Amino acid sequence: MTDEPEAPESLLPYDRWTEDAMREVALRALEYVVDNGLPGEHHFYLTFRTGHPGVRMPAHLRARYPEEMTIVLQHQYRDLKVDRLARTVSVGLVFGGVPASLVLPFGALTAFWDPHVRVGMRFRSEIDQDLAEPEAEPFKAAVPDENEAEPEPETPAEPAQVVSLDAFRRKRD
Secondary structure, three states: OOOOOOOOOOOOOHHHHHHHHHHHHHHHHHHHHHHHOOOOOOOEEEEEEOOOOOOEOEHHHHHHOOOEEEEEEOOOEEEEEEEOOOOEEEEEEEEOOEEEEEEEEHHHEEEEEEOOOOEEEEOOOOOOOOOOOOOOEOOOOOOOOOOOOOOOOOOOOOOOOOOOHHHHOOOOO
């Protein structure tokens, strides 16, 4: 047992700066993938609050995951975009054989994990979800442009998976 005095409360927002820096690392990783594709065995788990203001997703997914959802960016995703001006990440995924588009405000992201290199970060939601109602969007199936050829996947396509990050967390004593 130590008798160390309690640290004084900081007048500088170090916690916020640290979280902003970690969120920036995740966004840069996503931007890298937008420009270059996923290298090697890297893949990402993104966890976000489904009720965060500005989250756009099909109504059936919001009903199934009313609070939080984790998506995997690995083999079968499309149209990944990071929009710094709008402060959103958007991506197309397939759920149960049905294409869906998700738009996630940066502030909705609560976790980023690259299991290939065991890099992970947790974030606080920027806005308390009780302060605003989520934007509900009726489900619309994505229809590919007839003139646009669908690229062949390098590996067999698998449906998107929603997983719990608890399996990847280190157990505390």
